[in-house]
Structures are given as structure tokens and as C-alpha cells.
Amino acid sequence: xxxxxxxxxxxxxxxxxxxxxxxxxxxxxxxxxxxxxxxxxxxxxxxxxxxxxxxxxxxxxxxxxxxxxxxxxxxxxxxxxxxxxxxxxxxxxxxxxxxxxxxxxxxxxxxxxxxxxx
Amino acid sequence: xxxxxxxxxxxxxxxxxxxxxxxxxxxxxxxxxxxxxxxxxxxxxxxxxxxxxxxxxxxxxxxxxxxxxxxxxxxxxxxxxxxxxxxxxxxxxxxxxxxxxxxxxxxxxxxxxxxxxx
DNA sequence: TTACAAGTTAGAGTTAACTCTAAGTCAACT
DNA sequence: AGTTGACTTAGAGTTAACTCTAACTTGTAA
Numbered sequence: 484x485x486x487x488x489x490x491x492x493x494x495x496x497x498x499x500x501x502x503x504x505x506x507x508x509x510x511x512x513x514x515x516x517x518x519x520x521x522x523x524x525x526x527x528x529x530x531x532x533x534x535x536x537x538x539x540x541x542x543x544x545x546x547x548x549x550x551x552x553x554x555x556x557x558x559x560x561x562x563x564x565x566x567x568x569x570x571x572x573x574x575x576x577x578x579x580x581x582x583x584x585x586x587x588x589x590x591x592x593x594x595x596x597x598x599x600x601x
Numbered sequence: 602x603x604x605x606x607x608x609x610x611x612x613x614x615x616x617x618x619x620x621x622x623x624x625x626x627x628x629x630x631x632x633x634x635x636x637x638x639x640x641x642x643x644x645x646x647x648x649x650x651x652x653x654x655x656x657x658x659x660x661x662x663x664x665x666x667x668x669x670x671x672x673x674x675x676x677x678x679x680x681x682x683x684x685x686x687x688x689x690x691x692x693x694x695x696x697x698x699x700x701x702x703x704x705x706x707x708x709x710x711x712x713x714x715x716x717x718x719x
Numbered sequence: 720t721t722a723c724a725a726g727t728t729a730g731a732g733t734t735a736a737c738t739c740t741a742a743g744t745c746a747a748c749t
Numbered sequence: 750a751g752t753t754g755a756c757t758t759a760g761a762g763t764t765a766a767c768t769c770t771a772a773c774t775t776g777t778a779a
Contacts, residue, residue, distance in 0.1 A: 486756065497756085498738050517745055519756055532709075539702045543736070564713040571706050574699065581696050584657045588689050591650075595682040604726065615726090616768050635775055637726050661766070 489522040493530050500530075508533060508543065508550050539574050607640040611648050618648075626651060626661065626668050657692050 490497050503509050509530065513521045536546045549566055552559035594600045608615050621627050627648065631639045654664045667684055670677035712718045 487754095496738080499736085501758090502737065517756085519745075535702055535705060539699065539706070560713065560716075560718065563718075564710065567706065567710050567713065571703065571710060574703050574706065578696060578699050578703065581657065581692065581699070584653055585689065585692050585696065587653060588657070588685065588692065592682065592685050592689060595678065595685065598678075600678065600681075605724095614768080617766085619728090620767065635726080637775075 484522040484527075486520055486522075489520075489526070492527060493534065495530070495534070503530075503533070503543075506543065507547055510550070510554055536570070539570070540577060541570060602640040602645075604638055604640075607638075607644070610645060611652065613648070613652070621648075621651070621661075624661065625665055628668070628672055654688070657688070658695060659688060 484492070486497050486500070490500060493500075495503070500509070504512060509526065512526065513523065515521045533546055533550075536549070537543065545566075549563060552563050552566075591600075602610070604615050604618070608618060611618075613621075618627070622630060627644065630644065631641065633639045651664055651668075654667070655661065663684075667681060670681050670684070709718075
């Protein structure tokens with residue numbers, strides 16, 4: 484799969500994909516005979532997981548930590564699991580907080596509806 | 602209330618508070634005789650609301666739009682209410698998305714626990 | 720009254736995450 | 750064979766949201 488197809492499939496611009504690769508988030512991407520990138524289905528799965536981590540607020544530097552452990556192979560499975568567990572807890576806390584914010588926002592809107600806000 | 606007390610109360614650094622004021626997010630802050638800022642309880646309420654909007658992902662530029670309407674007085678009540686309603690919907694969508702991400706993350710962790718991940 | 724902590728401003732510097740430019744090479748179609 | 754669009758790299762530029770520096774003034778406690 485070439486750059487364009489991969490880019491459209493995963494929803495990241497070619498600029499961003501090269502940037503991710505340069506910083507080490509996307510390793511050993513295959514090249515065809517003329518030096519152009521040739522992405523695989525495994526790359527699709529991996530980048531989608533990266534996007535999920537990013538969309539749940541994990542900074543790229545932390546995702547990179549995970550990626551480096553992954554590149555080291557199965558001896559890092561436990562450490563990676565710990566990172567994900569930790570991230571899961573952070574995410575749960577984030578969702579709780581956002582639910583509180585939502586409640587407060589609804590109360591504020593209620594005040595507007597009661598014309599109690601100038 | 603002076604800079605230090607206000608800063609500690611709302612949890613934003615003096616740098617950030619001056620920055621917010623400079624960009625128009627915090628208007629007509631009172632000054633004492635020697636030119637130092639003298640924050641009121643109304644300022645506390647307002648900045649806390651600003652922080653809530655920010656923490657729910659609203660960019661400062663949008664918060665500034667709301668702040669400008671607020672500064673125009675009661676003739677903008679309806680428009681402000683619309684903005685908040687819209688933001689509420691965005692927030693609900695965001696929470697839904699995060700709940701999906703959480704589920705996917707838990708499934709991934711489950712795979713780790715089953716030793717199905719290398 | 721002498722420190723020293725806290726306040727002021729304008730403007731420069733930082734960080735994360737892109738996003739683009741320049742200068743070229745490669746691929747596909749007519 | 751020529752045009753057009755996609756690809757390559759290194760490195761520069763952008764944006765949001767701070768964060769700090771310099772140079773100075775004010776407030777408080779010993």
C-alpha cells in the first residue's frame with residue numbers, strides 16, 4: 484500500500500506519517516524497488532492503535548515509550564501491559580471528570596433557561 | 602485579593618493569569634492604589650468557568666468569543682446560551698468516544714492477559 | 720532601613736505536534 | 750515523449766498555550 488492509500492485509510496496526512504516515522508513511532512516501514520514506502524496491514528493496525536492512544540490524551544512521547552518496548556519484542560510484554568493498565572486508569576479518571584463537567588455545564592445552561600444569567 | 606492568593610486559589614500561575622488578561626479573557630480587573638491587581642470573588646467565579654470550558658477541550662479562542670459576548674451584556678444571553686448548548690453536545694460526543702476507547706483498551710489489555718500479544 | 724518577597728510591563732523563548740518548502744525522483748496515462 | 754501527480758529528503762515555519770526574562774516598583778517583617 485502506497486503513501487496516499489495508507490494516508491487516506493488511517494486519516495493522517497503524509498506529513499504526519501513521515502513525522503511519526505522520523506520520531507520512531509513507525510518502525511521498519513518497507514520500501515519498494517524505487518524507494519517509496521510500502522505499508523502493510525500490520526502497519527494499519529499499529530497506527531490505528533497509536534491513534535487511539537493519542538486520541539485518549541497520551542502524548543506522543545509516551546506512545547513512543549510503548550513503541551520502543553514493543554520493538555524490543557516479547558520480553559517487554561509485562562511492562563507494556565502495565566503501561567496500558569495505567570493509561571486505562573487515567574482514561575477512566577478523565578471520563579469521570581468530563582462527566583462532572585457535563586453536569587456543571589447542564590446546570591449552567593439551566594440557569595440561562597431560567598433567565599437567571601445576565 | 603492579590604495576585605498570589607488568586608493564583609493559588611484558582612490554580613493558574615501568575616504568568617498564565619496575566620496572559621489570559623492580556624488576550625481579553627479577564628476584563629477590567631481592579632487595581633489598588635499602587636497599580637497592583639485586586640481580584641474579586643466575581644473574578645474567581647468567572648475564571649473557574651473559563652477553566653471548566655478549557656478543561657472540556659474548548660480552545661481559548663472560543664472561550665474568548667464567549668467572554669466578548671458576556672462583556673456586551675444581557676443582549677447576548679441567547680447567543681451565549683447557544684454556544685454553551687453546542688459545547689455541551691460536543692462534550693457529550695467526546696465522552697461517548699472516550700467510552701469507546703476505554704472499551705477497546707480493556708479488550709487490548711485482556712489480550713495481554715491471555716498472553717495473546719507478543 | 721535594609722532585605723526580600725511580590726508586584727508591574729513589554730517582549731522573547733519554549734514545547735508539542737504538526738505542516739510546509741525546496742529540490743529533486745518516480746509512476747501512470749495519453 | 751510529455752505532462753501530471755505522487756513520492757523522496759532535510760530542514761524551516763506555524764500554532765496554541767503557556768513560561769520566562771529584564772528591568773523596575775511596591776509591600777512587609779526584623
